[in-house]
Amino acid sequence: MADVRTISAAELTELHRGLLxxxxxxxxxxxxxxPTEFTRRHLLYAANLPLSHVGLEVAARIPRLDTPVVICDGGGGEAAAVALELTVLGYTDTAVLDGGIDAWAAAGGELYSGINVPSKLFGELVEEHFGTPHVTAAELAGWLVDGRDLVVLDSRTRREFNRMSIPTGRSCPGGELVRRVHDLIDDGTTVVVNCAGRTRSILGAQSLRSAGLDRVVALKDGTMGWELAGLKLEHGRDELAPEPSAAGRAHAEAAAQxxxxxxxxxxxxxxxxDDWLAEGGRTTYFMDVRTPEEFAAGHLTGAIGAPGGQLVQATDEYLVTRGARVVLADHDGIGATMTASWLIQMGWDAYVLEPGWLEDAELVTDNADETAAAIRSRQPPLPYDPEDADVARAAxxxxxxxxxxxxxxxxxxDLVEFRFC
Structure with a gap:
């Protein structure tokens, strides 16, 4: 292990300040x-990469071999093992945090619990900054009984929606909200956006409000809040908000602009x-933010499948190299623009690939979203245990x-900074 370079907590702090x-x-x-240890205590912007996942994930998560990489652990020696593995794979600038996360805390640094913390923190700050309105589960249940003119849009993945959903809800993953909402509403319709907890509800509702819709609220605490209020969720549904009409798309394009x-x-x-992807001195992530079905049907070589709402929800997993560029693609620029707007506010240098690339592009259908699949396979599930109601409620x-x-x-x-627009 003598060949592994170390970096102090003070030196890592300076790297963070340089990013700011x-x-x-x-x-x-x-x-x-x-993952279980990681979720208990970790640095805010740390991405979890156990030794067993390095070979599968690292090329997509850290695409440039001379990227400065700092690896930490809890004192068990895992960081040194990963550093040596990265060196074998060709990474040329790796270091281990001397003393691990405890040294970071001893130097005054914050340690966070949970997963996807940068995005979840950002969601809470978005609600605070914009005053994003919400409705409680009990209030929404009353609206449904009263027959109020409303539409419930679930901003999670279709798979999550199928597992459990709010009655009358439709699946509309976060990156699709602005594109698909206009055909579902008229001047008097209230839009309620939900997820499992808080982040995607808040960001989804605020996306629509930022795009010019006034009658939009987030469901406070999502499906968890619904259950905690003693209300019943539905299971096995697959109602998807439809693709927009020509008029709906025109409204969405104007809103995104x-x-x-x-x-x-x-x-x-x-x-x-192409020039950026070939550039040696800076990392560029190229993310296809369309739905998984659209991505699987054909995408540009080198693109990683990351539906817009999921990308914003899990920036620490998809976008590991801070300070990198991010280029987002979809077929009409609507979802990519909305996703880019959030990434910019989170501090990313984000761009949209000009629409029209599908018309003459040579598409591939390889499994380029294996990074996302690997991330999903090892993320701890949200606290939900249908076998034990008391445990589930407490969790x-x-x-x-x-x-x-x-x-x-x-x-x-003081090493975190968001810029709202």
Whole structure:
């Protein structure tokens, strides 16, 4: 292990500060422990990469071999093992955090629990900054009984929706909301956006509000809040919000353009994207944010499948190298623009591939979304245990308390910065 270079907590702090200054620094921060240990205590921007997953995932998650990589653990030696494995694979700038996460905490650094914490923290701050309105489960149940003019859109994946859903809800993953909503509403319709907990409800509702819709609310605490209120979820449904009509798409394109102008979303063409991907001095992530079905039907070589809502929900998993560029593609630019607007507010240098690339592109159908599949396979599930109602209730309550409390840690952490537009 003598060949492994180490870095101190103070040196890592300076790398973080360089990222905040925008001085051209890149940093991939990895945690080499197993997922269960990782979720208990970790650095905010650390991405979990156990030794058993390095070979499968690292090329997509850290695509440039000379990216500065810092690896940490809890003192068990996992970080050094991952560092040596990365060196074997050709990575040239790897270091281990001396003393691990305990040294980081001893130096005054914050440690966080849970998964996808940067995105969940961001969601809480979005609600606080924009004043995103919400409706409680009990209130929504009353609206449904009263026959109020409303539509419930579930911003999770179709798989999650199929497992459990709010009565009358339709599946509309977060990146699709602005594209598909307009044909479902008229001037008096209220839109309710839900997820399992809070983040995708808040970001989905605020996406629609930022795109010009006023009668939009988030379901407070999502399906967890519904269950905690003693209400019954439905199971096995697959109602999907339909593809938009020509008029619906026109409304969506205009709404997305308004958001692009406000948040400074820029476009790039294929030639510029190819130049960036071939560039040796900076990382560029190329993400296809269409639905999994559209991605599987054909995508550009080198693209990673990351549906827009899921990408924003799990930035620490998909976008490991902070300071990198991110280029997003979909067929009409709507979902890509909305996704880019959130990434920009999270501090990413995000762009949209000019629409029209599908018309003359040579598409491939290889399994380029294996990174996403690997991430899904090892993420701990949300606290939900249908076999034991009391355990499930306690777990859901604890989860929601944890999520709401994240801004308190943010207030103590001077290495995090979001910029709202």
């Amino acid at each position: 200054r925008g001085d051209g620094t890149e940093l991939a921060l990895m945690d080499a422990r197993e 308004t958001v692009a102008e406000r948040c400074g979303v820029r476009t790039v063409d294929r030639d510029e994207l 859901m309550e604890a989860y929601l308390v944890w999520e709401v409390a994240l801004p308190d840690q943010y207030a103590r952490d």
